Structures are given as C-alpha cells and as structure tokens.
Amino acid sequence: MILGRPWGACMRHVPAAAAAGLAAAMLIQAAAAEGRVHHVEMKGVAFAPAQVTVRAGDTVEWANGDIVAHTATSKEGGFDVAVLPGRKGSAVMMRPGTFSYTCRYHPTMKGQVVVEP
Amino acid sequence: MPFIRSTLFAVALLASGAASAQSPGKPTDPQIAHIAYTADEIDIKAGQLALSKSKNSQVIAFAQDMVRDHKAVNEQALALLAKLKVEHQDNETSRMLAKQAEAERQKLNALNGAAFDKAYIQNEVAYHSQVNDALRTTLIPSASNAELKALLTTGLKLFEGHQQHAEQLAQALK
Numbered sequence: 001m002i003l004g005r006p007w008g009a010c011m012r013h014v015p016a017a018a019a020a021g022l023a024a025a026m027l028i029q030a031a032a033a034e035g036r037v038h039h040v041e042m043k044g045v046a047f048a049p050a051q052v053t054v055r056a057g058d059t060v061e062w063a064n065g066d067i068v069a070h071t072a073t074s075k076e077g078g079f080d081v082a083v084l085p086g087r088k089g090s091a092v093m094m095r096p097g098t099f100s101y102t103c104r105y106h107p108t109m110k111g112q113v114v115v116e117p
Numbered sequence: 118m119p120f121i122r123s124t125l126f127a128v129a130l131l132a133s134g135a136a137s138a139q140s141p142g143k144p145t146d147p148q149i150a151h152i153a154y155t156a157d158e159i160d161i162k163a164g165q166l167a168l169s170k171s172k173n174s175q176v177i178a179f180a181q182d183m184v185r186d187h188k189a190v191n192e193q194a195l196a197l198l199a200k201l202k203v204e205h206q207d208n209e210t211s212r213m214l215a216k217q218a219e220a221e222r223q224k225l226n227a228l229n230g231a232a233f234d235k236a237y238i239q240n241e242v243a244y245h246s247q248v249n250d251a252l253r254t255t256l257i258p259s260a261s262n263a264e265l266k267a268l269l270t271t272g273l274k275l276f277e278g279h280q281q282h283a284e285q286l287a288q289a290l291k
Contacts, residue, residue: 044271045278067271068189085189105182107285108278 037061037090040111042070042083042103047111054093055116061090070109074101077113143259147203150265153256153272154194155211156248157187159218163244166222167237176234179286183241183279190272197264231290238287245280249273 035058041048043065052060062072064083072081072089077099079091093115103109144152160183167180221240228236252273260266 045274067193068186068275106278108281
C-alpha cells in the first residue's frame with residue numbers, strides 16, 4: 001500500500017544485486033510491519049467472534065459466509081468494508097481504541113474491534 | 118392486517134393438507150419452497166413500492182435492504198429448485214397470497230408521506246412476525262430436504278433481523 005513509493009526511491013541508488021537483496025529484506029520487514037491478520041466470520045446474520053482484540057497495524061478480515069451482502073462499518077473506527085456473499089474484505093487498524101461496528105444492511109449485527117497500541 | 122391473516126391462513130391450509138391432495142398432513146418440499154418464494158416476492162414488491170413513494174431516508178434504506186435480501190434468498194431458492202429438478206408451479210395458495218398482497222399494495226399505494234411510511238413499516242413488522250412464525254412452526258419442521266431446511270433456517274435468521282429492524286424503525290416513526 002503506502003510502502004511502494006519509498007522502496008522505488010531507494011532502489012534507484014543501489015546496484016541491481018544489492019537492490020534485490022535489499023528488496024527481499026524490506027519485503028520481510030514490510031510483512032512484519034503489516035502485522036497479523038485476524039479473521040471474523042459473517043455467518044447467520046452475526047459476526048463471529050463478536051469481539052476481536054488486535055494491535056495497531058494489524059488487519060481484520062471479514063469473510064461473508066451468508067447468502068446476503070454484509071458490511072462491517074464503524075464511523076468512530078473509520079472503516080466501512082462491504083463484503084458480498086462468499087467473499088472477503090479487510091481493513092488495517094491503525095488507531096488504538098475500542099470501536100463498535102455494525103452491518104449497515106442489518107443493524108442487528110454488532111461487533112467490536114479493540115485496537116491496542 | 119387482513120393480508121397477514123390470509124398469509125397465515127394459506128400456510129395453515131397447506132400445513133393441514135387441505136391445499137394438497139398429494140400429501141395430507143404436511144406440505145411437500147416443492148410446496149414449501151413455493152410458499153417461501155411467494156412470500157419473498159411479496160416483500161420485494163412492497164419494498165419497491167416504498168422506494169417509489171417514500172422520502173424518508175431510514176425507510177428508503179430499510180426498503181433497499183428488503184429488496185436486496187429477499188432477492189438474494191429467492192435466487193438461492195430458485196437455484197435449489199433447479200437442482201432438485203422441481204417445477205416452479207403456480208398453485209391455489211400462491212394465487213391467494215398474490216391476490217391478497219395486491220389488495221394490501223393498493224391500500225398502501227393510496228397513502229403518502231408519513232402516513233405511508235408508518236403503514237409500510239407497521240406492515241413489515243406484522244408480515245415478518247407472521248412469516249417467521251410460519252417458518253418456525255410449519256415450514257422448517259415440515260421440510261424433508263436438508264438443503265431446503267438449511268435455506269429456510271438461514272432465511273428465518275435473516276427475517277428475524279428484518280423484524281427487529283422494522284420494530285426499531287416503527288418506534289422511531291411514532
């Protein structure tokens with residue numbers, strides 16, 4: 001995502017072989033920096049688990065196992081992820097805090113993401 | 118709600134075997150699928166009417182949800198009917214449901230503004246409540262095919278959510 005441009009800028013100033021090694025090292029570093037992926041199911045018109053606790057920089061991925069479209073939406077958390085049936089959608093949690101979210105189409109679906117620093 | 122009473126009456130007839138010469142005692146899977154399909158179609162049309170008449174953003178959002186979800190359920194129902202090689206047939210029960218729904222639609226169509234919004238949402242509360250009861254007590258227990266039973270069970274969870282949503286909206290419109 002936001003890591004693409006700085007890499008390109010760095011690689012213009014190093015030989016090809018070194019650049020390849022550097023790129024590989026940076027990829028590993030980038031993967032670590034992106035954090036863990038936490039999985040939440042949208043199934044039976046509910047989020048499961050209803051609450052996930054993550055670290056800042058982690059990703060929450062929602063998988064829609066229902067036959068209807070859902071969203072994971074939190075105004076306070078700053079995310080609005082629409083997920084069609086059988087598909088997945090995700091958001092990176094950057095800001096620490098406790099964020100309640102719901103499905104815009106099914107307001108009875110409620111979940112919470114706790115983002116630790 | 119005359120329409121709701123008719124819907125339940127139709128379901129009760131089906132459950133009692135009065136509407137079926139083939140299987141007295143409980144409805145067959147094709148009958149159950151067709152009743153569920155018809156009930157979905159009725160709510161899709163009610164939602165489309167609301168989308169054409171309402172100016173209330175909450176009512177419009179709710180109607181969009183109803184059209185989207187009931188269409189999705191019916192797509193699954195049609196796919197299942199095709200898989201089971203079941204003919205999608207009109208019958209006395211579905212004709213009666215459609216006739217009563219049309220009468221209700223005419224009544225709603227005569228209303229405008231807040232009066233329409235209130236009547237539409239109240240009808241949605243009652244409709245989902247009664248259809249959910251019919252699913253719980255008659256249609257799901259009578260279904261023989263596991264996939265049909267699973268689809269009806271998923272539908273029930275979804276429609277319970279619709280009912281709660283409609284109840285919340287009905288309170289907000291008071």
